[in-house]
Amino acid sequence: DAKTTQPPSMDCAEGRAANLPCNHSTISGNEYVYWYRQIHSQGPQYIIHGLKNNETNEMASLIITEDRKSSTLILPHATLRDTAVYYCIVKPNTGANSKLTFGKGITLSVRP
Amino acid sequence: DAGVIQSPRHEVTEMGQEVTLRCKPISGHDYLFWYRQTMMRGLELLIYFNNNVPIDDSGMPEDRFSAKMPNASFSTLKIQPSEPRDSAVYFCASSLARGQARSQQHFGDGTRLSIL
Numbered sequence: 001d002a003k004t005t006q007p008p009s010m011d012c013a014e015g016r017a018a019n020l021p022c023n024h025s026t027i028s029g030n031e032y033v034y035w036y037r038q039i040h041s042q043g044p045q046y047i048i049h050g051l052k053n054n055e056t057n058e059m060a061s062l063i064i065t066e067d068r069k070s071s072t073l074i075l076p077h078a079t080l081r082d083t084a085v086y087y088c089i090v091k092p093n094t095g096a097n098s099k100l101t102f103g104k105g106i107t108l109s110v111r112p
Numbered sequence: 113d114a115g116v117i118q119s120p121r122h123e124v125t126e127m128g129q130e131v132t133l134r135c136k137p138i139s140g141h142d143y144l145f146w147y148r149q150t151m152m153r154g155l156e157l158l159i160y161f162n163n164n165v166p167i168d169d170s171g172m173p174e175d176r177f178s179a180k181m182p183n184a185s186f187s188t189l190k191i192q193p194s195e196p197r198d199s200a201v202y203f204c205a206s207s208l209a210r211g212q213a214r215s216q217q218h219f220g221d222g223t224r225l226s227i228l
Contacts, residue, residue: 042222099145
């Protein structure tokens, strides 16, 4: 899997947008960008994934740069419950290999 | 809609004892994964199954660890004999093999294992 780089931590105010960056400069053409998060004492939770177009769902938006070397996960209105470790992962979405390799992630702290 | 169910939630036992962790994946899912999470090593994949067949067990730390999936609705991870360094949170996850759902892994709440 391509390596991803995330800052170790960031914080934002409740109600504001949280923009979580991820660098994946060695991403291959068939690799997708996935985001998961892990709230304390829970299992990881899928958030969103994309290939090259921007994606949005009920949880977040994913912005991928045109060269695909970096991306940003956007939580439009962060709440205290969004405090968690967020993992950016790149991997192919084809074939039998469905492994996810988790790095250290970025710890998001949402302050009141 | 039941998610991935793991049992027990907590397990405390003495070193040398056999430990069995259990997982019930989401009905209809084709893949099942076992992960281990520690402060030092983070979240690591131990083994995964596709249609009940082990596909990749390269993450299993040593022969003391074994995993089985006798049917589509049940899997076990066994440690025998257990050692203090096996203390960790063990997660089970499942996913579908088809379409956009591929790689959207659904995780259980984990088993927190403490070996004394």
